[in-house]
Amino acid sequence: MPENTKKELNIKPEEILEIIKDISGQDVYVCYQCGKCTAGCPMSENMDIMPNQIIRLLQIGAFDELLKHNTIWLCASCLTCTSRCPKGVDLARIMEAVRLLLLRQNVAYLNASDIPEEDREELPIQALVGAMRKYSP
Amino acid sequence: MKRIGVFVCWCGSNIAGTVDVEKVAEHFRTYPGVVHAESYQYLCSEPGQKIILNRIKEHGLKGVVIAACSPTMHESTFRNTVQQIGFNPFQLEIANIREQVSWVTEDKDSATSKAITSISQIVEKLKGNEALDPIQVPVTKKALVIGGGIAGIEAALNIAKAGYKVYLVEKEATIGGHMAQLSETFPTLDCSQCILTPKMVEVARHPNVELYTLSKVTKIEGFIGNFKVTVHKEPDYVKRADCTACGDCAEVCPVEVPSEFNQTLKYRKAIYIPSPQAVPTIYHIDPETCLGINPIKCNKCAEACERKAIDFDQQPEDILIEVGAIVVATGYDLYDKELMAEYGYGRYQDVIDGLQFERILSASGPTEGKVLRPSDGTVPKRVVFVQCCGSRDPEHHKAYCSKICCMYTAKHALLYKHKVHDGKATVFYMDIRANGKRYEEFVQNAIEHEHISYLRGRVSKIYQENDHLVVMGADTLSGKRVEIEADLVVLAMAMVPGKGTMELAKLLKVGYDENGFLNEAHPKLRPVESLTGGVFIAGAVQAPKDIPETVAQASGAASKVLEMFGQDYLWKEPTIVDVDGSLCSMCGNCVLVCPYGARSLNKEKHIVEVNAVLCESCGACAAACPTGAAQQRNLTDKQIVDMIEVALEIK
């Protein structure tokens, strides 16, 4: 988590779930914490907390705790979790909603200028455009 | 005008808390036709019922309206009460002001006025009611039990031992069902076959039991107490009296196909006996896999049989039986593991289901009780058990909990450890549901003493890597994703209703739920009856359940049958739908919509005939009748119009 995301969020804690529901269309209370999302997540190796725990922290209202972890930024939106969730929870959308909640507060996770020149040359354009859409306001 | 009494129940504060009951009673004191009205705390209590009886006598009441809870609750209570003093029970009606008014209305004024409207409607209906007599139905004191698993065996034995004839119909070649396939049973670890086979033998030998194997019910006519059932029996192609089950025939049979009894883990011949303990203990030919019965293609079995028991000329039979009651006990199947996409669609040989593992553990199974895996016959040193496969997954599979998997998985892991001491058993679970006598203790014992590793999380994917499998799971308690290597994976697949349950339910006109399990008449108070009179249900065909529960339910169903057989006649509600011949145009609509087959067109006599015993008073015909010829007793079109008019305050 870069330093700049730690600044105070201008959102009341009780509004967070509502906003997430508006953005994602997902109700976190549908999740019964089976962990199947975590079990199949290809990016979980270096996540500080597991994907199911993201929902868990939302369920118990611990949004600040959630922000301490890198999980949402390691999510590759591959939809493996979404496609297998037994409760039909689209976790990829919840991940996106949490990212957007921050990005819309003008908190950038990554700026274009952070990407080294040589990578910019080498990376396929779809990676650059995609990353900017996921990581910057 | 009929002299009507209105009684308003408080139901403690259930009704009186929201409805001004005294105001309601006051309203009816001046209502046309009502000669008495009062309110009382609990009308269903002994003193409450006495008040009703007294008022009937005092005021010479000819009609009674009880404004209280739903008629499904206490209509029969009150009707039985008034009958004691010779009051016709069909002159008593219930106005539901609890479920339909007080419980669903917050504002006291609107609740009170809504209660008044409801009661007014029932008063208007009652004005048109006639005194009716219940319909008398004779009882054939013989029972049909469909399904020869533990539920069917238990129910059949109970009824037979009470002295009544039972026809036991089983679609397979042997009775015993899935229980006969199991190794040992939780939580006592009794050998399943050891406790089951004596019952199988007992039921087959019982003089009151007539057993039909390889048989199916194909037609059911009639009604409670008087069913006419057609049983279609496929031939054994072996003379029962002559077969000694020596097995010489199977020895020479050239056909090998996967054995159903061994869950495809072993081969059987085209002429075979499902298991050595099969009842009846005879060989039979599977015509689907035999090289040819008509014309005979191979004949090796017939040549080998010293007693000349093989009979290729046997033909299927349709047997007509008459019974008064039917017990449906057709059991369950496991949800197909080939539907589990992320667990490999059933294409990995060493990913098996719970019943397959039962066969592997069973002393009479394909490996004679040695734990060997299907792919290469080696002893699996790492076994992963996955619970909730297909269960508790409303998005892709079944929403319900299959109830028995927590227990049998613990048993599987325990038995595995008993047989492979240096083996590693891992269980993926979501919750451990061990709520039965000594169940929790059983699971805890397995974990404590056998060091079975319980990981709390679902499995996302299983894949093959070289000679082993990899199980991608999670342990949500430690917040870790895990990948576990396994030599064998056992999937605790969901329980689903046995194949053909739905077709049978349609034949029986018995309801089933969204998962295909048969519906009980009441989830709490009538768990072994169906809503179709004379049809009872037992075992896993109603919902997933274990052996003790199945046996208890089977005994319950049998006792319901016996309750019926204890009477010479049955009584049935007379509120059937009659036909006014002068109005009937013989259009046949009512015959078409009747779900019970109670109506028929008699073209010669130019009338619609109504079988009063079959009619369930649903009213579909009355609604479909274009001329008003079909009128339900005590719910005529006029009564309905009166009720509507009073509700709309246009009367």
Add this chain to the structure above:
Amino acid sequence: MKVNFYPGCTLKTKASNLERTAKASMAILGIELEEMAEWTCCGANFSLANDNIMKMAAPIRNLARAEKVGTELVTICSACYNVLKRANYAVKNDSEKLEKLNLFLEDGKIQDNDDQYHGKVNVLHLLELIKEKIGFDNLKKYIKKPLNGLKVAPYYGCQLIRPQKELEIEDQEAPEILHNLIDALGGDAVDYSMDTECCGSYVEVNRPKEVWLASYRILRQARAAGAKIMITSCPLCLYNLDKHQFDIEKEHSDFKPVPILYFTQLLGLALGLPEEELELNGTKVDPRPVLKESGLL
């Protein structure tokens, strides 16, 4: 036969060999991929936010422009396919959303012919086009240089197949279309368990080490299953899977790099395109030694 073709940004830059080999191969099969006029970037990934209607504007504008030409739009890049097809699905199933987007298109007209989208375009992946218009059996007739049983690992990744409900191209847990293509070309499609696992996608931009790990899982399984070569339809998958292989080799001595190609390069090879037209020099792991070894070059 001409089909309307949406190339997308990556095929015009980094993955130009994907476009060229696709066009050349399809020409042999009698299909001309005619680049649609005035296309714009699709946005590279489909927004997973309900309220992010603005991010649908680019794909829907492209579909509105395609609709003027016909009812089919063919694309090759998995990401473009995913974005265009999902946006199309979204508006086809939500008339209010479509109306809003049409108002926006009308308002912010960039081109004279940008006006309305009517939901009539069907987005097709080139693989679907081959399957439906030519057929894998029929494709065999055009093969000049069969792959001689070359063991090829098909790699689907995410964007080509998920979500299944919207894309409907394949079973997301057991896709077959690349397998079928490989087999039709005379190769041997290897079954391995990671063909639908994610390579790490755009996370590469920021956390390459995580992508490295994700790629390793995939490559290792493909190798273990005997693959000599891999194919994909996604430029980002190709980049991620290719890029880290020598690093992986350094850490895991038992790992041997697997060259990865676009499916169109393998198709072109089997159809007899000359080596220089196959542009086999775009990846770190050179595929040519394996192809030579197998007598294909």
